[in-house]
Amino acid sequence: MNIGEIARRAGVSRSTVSYALSGKRPVAAATRKRIQDVIDELGYRPNATARALKEGRTRMIGLVIPPAGNRLTHMQLDFVGSVVDAAARADLDVLLSPSGGDHDRSFERLISESRVDGVILMEIRLQDARVGRLLQARLPFVGIGHTTDDRAMCWIDVDYAGLVRHTVRHLADLGHRKVALISRSPELVAAGYGPAIRAREGFTEAVRERGVEGVEVACGDDARSGQESIEGLLRAHPDLTAVTTVNEAALPGIQRALADAGLSVPYDFSVTGVAGRLWAEDFRPPLTAADVPAHDMGVQAVSLLIERIAAPHTPPRHILLAPPVSLRSSTGAAPARPAAGPAPHPGGAGAPRA
């Protein structure tokens, strides 16, 4: 079924059908009705490929996600969902491309075959070859995260350094003298993954600024790794009384390990960090944390990209989001004695909390 067939059945020319559909030129009411009737009867919709070829744009955007090997975190998942929804609202379709390494067939297809009008690039590393490729291909794009050399590109990011700094200050103000940062996976840290590196920056700064002792550990994006991180930390640092984390997927493990060690939050031990709101609220007790606005980021990334597609040569815009740290119940005054042997307290460790 194509526009020619509609025209034939309605007894008009193809251009009249086209104009009746687009409204870009007046069509007599009677003619329009005749055309519409045929269209309704046959369920005709213009072929997207032909239209794309003619118009020079596909009405699709590419979303470059980490490959399935590394499973996405909930935050990333929310982000993908909100991008797809925001794009749908703008009548744009989303083409998914799993890409992590630099030599990637799917990524190359995406950007060099004119399949999409623009790209949203997730999981940017501090040095990222894909940014160069995108720039070179002159394809509009928005990065989630920013490279060290970020002037030439549009990006939107969470201010991990600032937020971690904020949480460490909060802990220091509560009297904690030794705090740990539970970061992302060793692989991501080694690869120069922005949030991990910038979290470290903020941590290091705040720790020095407040004169507290700081220790950083890498931690896989799963509960088990979180558990092992805490176990290792407690072994190596019996005087540790607080952690801050940018690894939301580790939170259930962190919780379990603390419970197993007989440490009650926040009486014996404080936990804070940067995480999606649902993770934070799901923590026991609810986590004092900066809530990563994954949904907002998706929506904003799409509108930034649409803007960029419309005006590719305007100077790139950057959005650094610093959501407030929501004070919930997982942080408290440092225990009188360090955590090694928990001090007695109301509703303490071991007793069922029913």
Next chain:
Amino acid sequence: MNIGEIARRAGVSRSTVSYALSGKRPVAAATRKRIQDVIDELGYRPNATARALKEGRTRMIGLVIPPAGNRLTHMQLDFVGSVVDAAARADLDVLLSPSGGDHDRSFERLISESRVDGVILMEIRLQDARVGRLLQARLPFVGIGHTTDDRAMCWIDVDYAGLVRHTVRHLADLGHRKVALISRSPELVAAGYGPAIRAREGFTEAVRERGVEGVEVACGDDARSGQESIEGLLRAHPDLTAVTTVNEAALPGIQRALADAGLSVPYDFSVTGVAGRLWAEDFRPPLTAADVPAHDMGVQAVSLLIERIAAPHTPPRHILLAPPVSLRSSTGAAPARPAAGPAPHPGGAGAPRA
């Protein structure tokens, strides 16, 4: 950059460039090299849109996912990831369409504008209008899940009825006399969502077959709902000693509620069900469960779809997966006395498990 420009610079005709690229007709070695040099220099790649128009296929498949409002479960996420990976391996791109309702712009665009060569439809309900639309549009598709009237379509599904039946028998064999099914959200159940309905079927059958008492509750796809479900069940049924569930996202809440109630798994209470492997292994103690093979399903769905695109008129194939129930540590003999007041046992409730 287009094929004409390459042809001009290489001093040949456009068709020669095309044939040099496709290899569908012999090209003199010297000519081929000349062409290749120009292509390498300019980084030319054929325009996907033009090729799609000419060839009558887009080399894209559509993946219809639930809208972002309902956040995806990990199992669904794994599925999406494996579909994208499997498709990439076959040089297919994946177009995402969030669609739940029946009147859906994105879904209609996908199927009636020839944007994709085929569709994978997630989250099928027992009666699903989208199946009819797809059939009517003569677009090859594979359903994840099957409708009641499933003869006309290709599908792949997990045998929820059989698996739940299996787990209930297992519990009955261990001496449990009253078991509960924790199902999916009330909305999904009401909408006639296949896994929820079929889980009920298997549950009802097995309960009758073994002469045990069965109670079913709907439960949202999140930890909090899981927790509330267990709390409600324990209140209403003090003699309950076991649950089976098809709601993996509820597992952390189930675990927490049982711990809060001072019930130790599997000594006081048994838990089993159908869940992704990671969720099962993350349970404490590891969950005796049928592991949903989300990754396999994605891979198989893609190859089924590719097959169907190649031969649209062969009789539709159906794949019903029944993964084995992995015996881990969350099920045990029914307690001598019902769970109301937990009996003493080794490593029982309340004591830190360090």
Next chain:
DNA sequence: TTGTATGCGTTATCAT
């Protein structure tokens, strides 16, 4: 108000 003709970038048929 409507029709005719052209071109988007490719692949494939026909001709040489």
Next chain:
DNA sequence: ATGATAACGCATACAA
């Protein structure tokens, strides 16, 4: 072994 050309389905400049 290679070149000229038609066609895929659409949108639009130009003509009437």
